[in-house]
Amino acid sequence: MSQNNIIESLTGKTTNKHKSRIPAKLDFLQSATGLILALFIVFHLIFESSILLGKESMYALTMMFEGEFFIEGGSPIFISVLAMVIFTIFIAHAFLAMRKFPSSYKEYMRYRTHAKLMNHEDTNLWFIQISSGFMLFFLGSIHLYTMMTQPQNIGPFASSDRIYSDLMWPMYLMLLVSVILHAAVGIYRLIVKWGWFDGKDAKANRIRNKKIIKLAVIFYLAIGIFSLLTYMKIGYDHQDNYGERYHLPNKVEHAN
Numbered sequence: 092m093s094q095n096n097i098i099e100s101l102t103g104k105t106t107n108k109h110k111s112r113i114p115a116k117l118d119f120l121q122s123a124t125g126l127i128l129a130l131f132i133v134f135h136l137i138f139e140s141s142i143l144l145g146k147e148s149m150y151a152l153t154m155m156f157e158g159e160f161f162i163e164g165g166s167p168i169f170i171s172v173l174a175m176v177i178f179t180i181f182i183a184h185a186f187l188a189m190r191k192f193p194s195s196y197k198e199y200m201r202y203r204t205h206a207k208l209m210n211h212e213d214t215n216l217w218f219i220q221i222s223s224g225f226m227l228f229f230l231g232s233i234h235l236y237t238m239m240t241q242p243q244n245i246g247p248f249a250s251s252d253r254i255y256s257d258l259m260w261p262m263y264l265m266l267l268v269s270v271i272l273h274a275a276v277g278i279y280r281l282i283v284k285w286g287w288f289d290g291k292d293a294k295a296n297r298i299r300n301k302k303i304i305k306l307a308v309i310f311y312l313a314i315g316i317f318s319l320l321t322y323m324k325i326g327y328d329h330q331d332n333y334g335e336r337y338h339l340p341n342k343v344e345h346a347n
């Protein structure tokens with residue numbers, strides 16, 4: 092280990108008496124990985140709610156993600172690779188976020204009491220983000236691992252069988268609420284932290300941004316819950332044929 096590192100670890104300053112730039116770099120990386128994941132979720136929940144338009148729409152989107160436009164019949168390997176990339180970013184983001192968790196009961200109590208005394212909305216938002224982030228460690232990993240290892244089991248019937256017959260719906264319900272709250276608070280905090288959209292009147296714009304984000308939360312919760320109910324209904328009707336794949340009407344050559 093270099094002497095510089097030993098000195099920095101003891102004094103908190105580098106040998107030329109500067110504070111290390113590493114915490115700022117880690118903060119930037121945390122924001123960047125969070126932004127990528129939030130953008131992914133914004134599109135993912137929309138695509139995935141295609142089931143609301145019918146089984147054929149969800150099937151068509153699944154085939155698109157399987158790369159049907161450049162490989163005849165598509166291949167689930169594309170979904171597996173995408174899940175692997177997202178999982179890697181997810182793990183990096185969780186690793187960076189661990190620095191922000193209270194590390195002892197004493198620290199947690201100090202924070203909670205302070206937050207309650209201040210009753211400041213943005214401070215309370217931080218608590219929502221930490222709790223939902225903790226849930227995502229587990230729930231996000233279950234889902235991403237499934238998508239990575241069983242990409243062939245995605246489709247109107249395969250997904251509904253998983254959600255209803257394999258009893259994954261409670262997991263999805265918790266994942267849905269946690270990820271929407273986490274992404275919403277995360278995006279709001281990013282906007283405040285980096286001063287995006289502050290414009291001439293930062294305070295008024297911040298209030299406006301908060302309103303837009305609250306509406307987005309309601310929208311995403313609504314489409315997420317209705318999609319989940321739709322998958323459950325399809326899974327319930329399909330339980331006696333568990334495992335059978337969806338076929339496009341008049342087309343039997345590819346099944347999902």
Ligand code: HEM
Binds near residue numbers: 175267314315
């Ligand atoms: C490339 C990676 C991913 C793929 C391929 C994928 C795919 C899917 C699919 C096919 C479904 C439908 C249910 C099923 O078949 O089991 C689904 C549902 C869902 N996914 Fe993902 N997902 C990915 C990443 C994520 C991530 C990172 C999150 C959040 C951390 C997430 C959150 C959800 C939620 C909340 C639902 C349920 C939505 C609802 O209630 O309608 N997904 N995903």
